[in-house]
Amino acid sequence: xxxxxxxxxxxxxTVEYKDKKTIEFEQIKKFDRDExxxxxxxxxxxxxxxxxxxxxxxxxxETIDKVPLESYIGECIVLDMxxxxxxxxxxxxxxxxxxxxxxxxLKTTNSALKSTGNFNKGFVYLDVSGAHYLVEQKIRAVGxxxxxxxxxxxxxxxxxxxxxxxxxxIEGLRLKTVEPGAYFLCCLPLSVIGLEAAPxxxxxxxxxxxx
Amino acid sequence: xxxxxxxxxxxxxTVEYKDKKTIEFEQIKKFDRDExxxxxxxxxxxxxxxxxxxxxxxxxxETIDKVPLESYIGECIVLDMxxxxxxxxxxxxxxxxxxxxxxxxLKTTNSALKSTGNFNKGFVYLDVSGAHYLVEQKIRAVGxxxxxxxxxxxxxxxxxxxxxxxxxxIEGLRLKTVEPGAYFLCCLPLSVIGLEAAPxxxxxxxxxxxx
Numbered sequence: 001x002x003x004x005x006x007x008x009x010x011x012x013x014t015v016e017y018k019d020k021k022t023i024e025f026e027q028i029k030k031f032d033r034d035e036x037x038x039x040x041x042x043x044x045x046x047x048x049x050x051x052x053x054x055x056x057x058x059x060x061x062e063t064i065d066k067v068p069l070e071s072y073i074g075e076c077i078v079l080d081m082x083x084x085x086x087x088x089x090x091x092x093x094x095x096x097x098x099x100x101x102x103x104x105x106l107k108t109t110n111s112a113l114k115s116t117g118n119f120n121k122g123f124v125y126l127d128v129s130g131a132h133y134l135v136e137q138k139i140r141a142v143g144x145x146x147x148x149x150x151x152x153x154x155x156x157x158x159x160x161x162x163x164x165x166x167x168x169x170i171e172g173l174r175l176k177t178v179e180p181g182a183y184f185l186c187c188l189p190l191s192v193i194g195l196e197a198a199p200x201x202x203x204x205x206x207x208x209x210x211x
Numbered sequence: 212x213x214x215x216x217x218x219x220x221x222x223x224x225t226v227e228y229k230d231k232k233t234i235e236f237e238q239i240k241k242f243d244r245d246e247x248x249x250x251x252x253x254x255x256x257x258x259x260x261x262x263x264x265x266x267x268x269x270x271x272x273e274t275i276d277k278v279p280l281e282s283y284i285g286e287c288i289v290l291d292m293x294x295x296x297x298x299x300x301x302x303x304x305x306x307x308x309x310x311x312x313x314x315x316x317l318k319t320t321n322s323a324l325k326s327t328g329n330f331n332k333g334f335v336y337l338d339v340s341g342a343h344y345l346v347e348q349k350i351r352a353v354g355x356x357x358x359x360x361x362x363x364x365x366x367x368x369x370x371x372x373x374x375x376x377x378x379x380x381i382e383g384l385r386l387k388t389v390e391p392g393a394y395f396l397c398c399l400p401l402s403v404i405g406l407e408a409a410p411x412x413x414x415x416x417x418x419x420x421x422x
Contacts, residue, residue, distance in 0.1 A: 003280050011404040022251065025406060031270050036367075037407035038256060038267075040233060045250040048402065056249075059242050069214050069414065156247075188399040188412035191259065193222040195236060196248035201399035201412070203280065 004183075004204040006105075008048035008147075008172045013116040016047060017147045023047050045197040046147070049172040051189040054163040055196040057156055061163060064189055064198045071141050071168045076103040076185035076204070078178055081124070084108055088126045090133035100138040103185050110146035111176040125150045128157035135165040143170030143187070143202075173202060215394070215415040217316075219259035219358075219383040224327040227258060228358045234258050256408040257358070260383040262400040265374040266407040268367055272374060275400055275409045282352050282379045287314040287396035287415070289389055292335070295319055299337045301344035311349040314396050321357035322387040336361045339368035346376040354381030354398070354413075384413060 008014070014023050022044035029038035046052070051072060054061025079096050081088050088106060098104060108124040123146040126134075134142055142149070142162065149169055150158035162169055170187055184205040189198035219225070225234050233255035240249035257263070262283060265272025290307050292299050299317060309315060319335040334357040337345075345353055353360070353373065360380055361369035373380055381398055395416040400409035 001285075003284060005280060005402070007402040009276070009402045009404050025403065028255075036268060039406045039408070040253070041256060041403070041406075041410070042251070042253050044239075045252060057247060065220070069216060073214060073414070073416075074212075186397050186399065186414075188397065188414065190401065190410055191216070191218040191220045191412055192236065192252070193220050195250045195252075197250070199252070199401055201402055203284070203397075203399065205284075 001208060002206040004178055004206065006173050006175055006178060006202050006204055008115055008174055010043065010048045014048060015115060015117060015119050015147065017119060019119045020044065043199060045195050045199065046171070047199055049170070049202050050197050050199050051187065052159070052169040052171060052197045057159045058163050063194050063196060065191070065193050067168055072103060072170060072185065072187035074103055074140065074185065075101070076105060076183050078105045078107050078175060078180045078183060080180040081106045081108045084124055087124060088130040090129040093130050093133045098137045098139060102139050103141045103143070104134060104139050105143040105173060105175065105185070106145065107175040107178060107180060108145055110144070111174060113146065115174065119147070121151065123148065123151065126158050128153060128161055131158045131161040135161060135167060139167060141168045141170060143173050145173045145175045147172050170200070170202065178204065212419060213417040215389055215417065217384050217386055217389060217415055218412050219326055219385055221254065221259045225259060226326060226328060226330050226358065227255070228330060230330045231255065254410060256406050256410065257382070258410055260381070260413050261408050261410045262398065263370070263380040263382060263408045268370045269374050274405050274407060276402070276404050278379055283314060283381060283396065283398035285314055285351065285396065286312070287316060287394050289316045289318055289386060289391045289394060291391040292317045292319045295335055298335060299341040301340040304341050304344045309348045309350060313350050314352045314354070315345060315350050316354040316384060316386065316396070317356065318386040318389060318391060319356055321355070322385060324357065326385065330358070332362065334359065334362065337369050339364060339372055342369040342372040346372060346378060350378060352379045352381060354384050356384045356386045358383050381411070381413065389415065
């Protein structure tokens with residue numbers, strides 16, 4: 001069994017969406033003084049790798065604690081979308097092999113962008129036509145390798161298309177070193193009650209047969 | 212495949228260690244005003260289900276980002292320690308079947324204690340003799356179903372015994388509905404850099420053959 005960590009690391013230097021400054025770690029117990037270490041953590045529900053629930057954009061949408069864990073644990077396919085250009089369209093996805101029930105992770109040139117420093121507002125996004133195509137393929141969830149899955153679409157059409165069709169969204173993955181192909185995804189958001197999203201850790205598990 | 216969530220839920224009402232008030236969720240974007248929801252999260256590295264790294268108690272101990280993920284992902288055994296009394300000793304553990312390399316989860320009467328409200332300072336803990344016995348069995352990690360793995364032992368002997376022998380500690384599990392036995396554990400702490408611990412989500416996976 002091989003474990004690939006595809007999570008965005010969190011520190012005071014981590015890139016944040018539109019350069020909002022929400023992440024802050026503060027050591028409240030220090031070894032030299034207290035003989036123990038303890039840290040206060042401040043972050044946003046959308047910091048680093050995270051899962052969006054429908055309540056993020058839908059008035060009556062479910063919060064993250066109502067979304068079944070099976071939505072982001074299971075058979076997964078990493079698609080090579082590194083030649084997508086500015087956005088991923090339905091036409092580009094038609095060339096890929098996607099099975100019903102798959103969790104689809106989109107590997108783009110975003111994975112080459114740094115995890116620390118400033119936000120890159122020109123990230124590759126999933127166009128609404130691409131989202132619609134994924135809905136038609138009856139996938140379970142979709143993940144992308146930057147802090148948002150869309151930009152510049154009035155009305156947040158990609159989020160809307162996915163959420164109204166019960167497809168959850170994983171944002172902030174890091175796929176630079178991951179070969180496209182089939183894996184078992186285990187993406188676990190913190191068990192927060194009543195929130196529209198939650199920070200998560202995500203790994204790919206490759207069984208010995210698949211390696 | 213069946214997934215059992217063994218995580219401690221986080222909200223403003225969650226029990227915290229010694230009733231420290233560190234968890235706070237604040238909605239910074241509200242649907243009625245902003246047509247979107249977003250939440251600021253404040254918590255402690257030891258809130259709810261979390262993983263302790265050696266840096267928690269050892270001056271030169273590794274931080275959580277240096278502990279291999281394999282320490283808390285893998286074959287796991289849930290032991291029935293509900294008759295343990297005040298603490299779990301070596302003698303009690305000798306009656307159990309533990310294999311080298313196992314991740315050992317201790318199910319005690321702690322799992323019947325509430326996840327919200329006030330801290331219960333009389334929780335069942337792992338006595339240093341029990342920790343030493345687990346070290347001898349060459350286990351990989353140990354988890355317990357309350358917010359600490361020990362209490363009332365001068366010098367934090369249980370933590371010391373485990374950390375100096377490279378065994379990581381999972382605290383804040385919830386095992387009330389879990390039958391003792393063998394599972395596959397996936398415990399994923401947030402990918403925080405340089406901290407002595409991290410909040411985590413933990414699940415048990417039961418394959419169809421094991422059910």
